[in-house]
Amino acid sequence: MHETADQFVQHLFDLYGPIAVFGLLVIAGVGLHLPEDLIVIPAGWEIAAGKFPMFWTVLAAYLGVTGGDTLWFLVCRKFGGRLVGTHWFRKQAHPKRILQVKALYDRHGTWVLLVSRFIPGSRTVGVAVGGLVHLSWGVFLLVELSTAILSVGFQLGLGYAAQRGLSTSGPLHWVTIGVGAILVITIAVMLVAWWRRSKTGKARIPRARASWLREQRTGAASSK
Incomplete structure (x- = not known):
């Protein structure tokens, strides 16, 4: 039996409640x-x-997000090579993406970690790259713990507002849908434009x- 991702999440939500939120986020x-x-x-x-x-749901979501990211950072920092x-x-993390993000780290430093928190994917x-370049634990935790408050709060609020909007189909509900649709269309148009430029060679990352x-691989191999 193959369930879609949302059905899988909903099934675990029904069984375990906020515990499922925490567990899924850590594993993710x-x-x-x-x-x-x-x-x-x-x-x-x-x-x-x-x-x-x-x-408990807010706490589970926050600890799940920060816990999962911290565990991933630890794995990449200690065993990434x-x-x-x-x-x-x-x-x-595909090697091509790793090299692209590494170039951004070389140019912009810790700001890359901060901005990546708000860009899907x-x-x-x-x-991962933060771990591979051995970013300090203090810097990582400062960025992670602070930005997670914003991202988790925004996403929880989005889900909360969506449910409230559907249950009260007043003018505010339709305004919210309209604003959301405009944002989605704008982002989609920007992505398509960037993709077309990259295909023609005008936009290179x-x-x-x-x-x-x-060097990461050989360094890890020589340390065994």
């Missing part, structure tokens, strides 16, 4: 191919519907030297 941080928003936004919906207690060539690691690679990635 280190390998489960499940977007964070697919867990946190529905959790906000469940709060608004009165099925989940607000305090040994894992970077494995099929499992390549599924989490970028957080995993951003944290810089990459770090491939030798840096090889």
